[in-house]
Amino acid sequence: MLTVASTASLRVYVSEWENGRRPISARYAKILRGLLGVTDDELSGKSEVPPTTPTTDGYDELMTRIDAAHSVSLTLVKTFMDQTELLRTMDRQLGAASLVDQMTAHLSALEDALTFAVLPETRRPVARALAGAATLAAWQALDVGAVERAWRHYELGKRAAQEAEEPMYLAHATAEQAYVLCDAGRPSMAVELIRDAQRLGGKTMSPRLAAWLYAAEAEICARAGLQDECRRALEDAVRCLPPGEEARDPDMLSIFLNAGHLARWRGNALALIGDDDAVSDLYTALETADPTFVRASAGLRCDLAQAHLARGEYDQAHEHLRQARLMASRTGSVRHRRRIEQLTQRL
Template sequence: MYVSEWENGKRTISDRYATILRQILGVTDAELRGGPLAVALPMADGYDDLLSRIDSAGSVSEDMVESFNCQTELLRTMDRQMGASRLIDQMTGHLAALEDALNFSVLPSARRPVALALAGASTLAAWQAIDSGAVERAWRHYELAKRAARDAEAPMYLAHAMAEQAYVLCEAGRPSLGVELVRDAQRTLGQAGSPRLRAWLYAAEAELCAHADMPDDCRRALDAAVRSIPPGSEDRDPDMLSIFLNGAHLARWRGNVLALLGDDDAVTSLYGALEVVDPTFVRAQAGLHCDLAQAHLVRTEYEDANTHLRQARLLASRTGSVRQRRRIDLLSARL
């Protein structure tokens, strides 16, 4: 009688019976309570559904993977102009579709391109989560990105995900552990990556060293980044589309790091970067004004610092960046 009522949804399964049924049926609690038919004995029909999903994943063509990548690119563009807060639903659906395609792909030739697309999308989603203040979600997305990069046998994507994940540790108050992780990312990459990615990794190391109060290591990493960056104005890495870095971007990053160290040279670097910053990178502009405010505070130039904080606050409001608003509040408290 109970079984019939459970199957028809007329009676809720108590914890006592749930413990017994999970052992009999070999199902999880979520599966057991997942619907009216959840307690039905497993049937061989499940193989039909499994094979259907495997066939569907196996039919993912190069054009389909390219469509996934185009969607990631669209979300990346919207993110840098509008911020992450408006994109959560689109990003969640995009990741779910990619992960589903990967989970049911069988052969390596089918898995690798999907895994590579998932790695790129997951790091974007993770950085958006950091910007929104959702640090646990960011951590889980980076773990997904790393698994996908390993599946794709893509050391560049793996190193990038590891180094960005180090920022979660820094935000959580463990910058020294973040330094260890970004250095491990550099070892993971070895000589396999592009010069632009190596420069990015050195710059990330420098920033984390600044937060960890390691000034000598910080300056060595900055010098290595400058030596590694390719010449010219091109900023997009053709081998890793999530990396935007050229000499001008690196100058801004260097200014940010020097400001963290309290170095007077920070102001010169940052104003130079402000003159050439891409206006479509709204969040980056907000960060640049924050950096200038911090640099002026070090020099006790409070009026200039306040001017840049006001501009940073306006830009951060446009993108809804929780991370930047927190930084603005901390800097404002020092005025």
């Protein structure tokens, strides 16, 4: 059983931690990492870039690492991708805050494997795995409010996708990065970036990713107040989406989108522009929502609250915000909690 100081003592500790008068012990660092979803460096305010240590002759160590990277096989790359998939599953059910240590270690292992891989046939598969993992890590960082970490991870994911020569991964990382700008109050710049993501994906994109990009464009256009462009992007998303109940894109494992998911996205965008059709779309999405997507369910409840607020239906909005607050607390989502508080102020 983990014991902590009394409430009064903890108040003193927090004050001293914030002012740099007391170092954070390993015991409290472990607790704070899980609560806040931050790394040790972010807790201590240190730079994420480790200092270099000069050595007199590091060739033996360097060649050992290069030889080890050369032996990276497709089996090991698959192991990396399986680990990313496990972290993705845990993230959508448990939230990002509790996964910061695992995600940091996973990215570090992938970056090491790529850094010391020499030949393209070895580097490209590792770079592809790193692109997927870095984009997931970025979204997790954005969810817990670590926006600079999110931005850096998106840049890492984009560089890895370029090296892997994977335009779909590059388009996805770029599009998600637009949400950082949107959350920072720069929706117009975010619109430009999401459209650049579509250009980067080109004509070789899978139909499901193309639909996903249009849906993201619609949401960001709505947040920028571009109502006509929002509706046009929603129509494009419907046009591109493959038929059927299947949600996962086999070519982009991070993409989940079917008619039910798109109904939720459409409702979200329409709620943002105050369209009455939002409520019916969102309730349709609620009926078909996958209960394992806990964080997405919190977002859906926020969307419903926003739609009811636009219609002056405050009791319904209050109930959906109550449900959203429970789910956001369960996953530790700072991003959703911020939105819940903004909506609550309108009640």
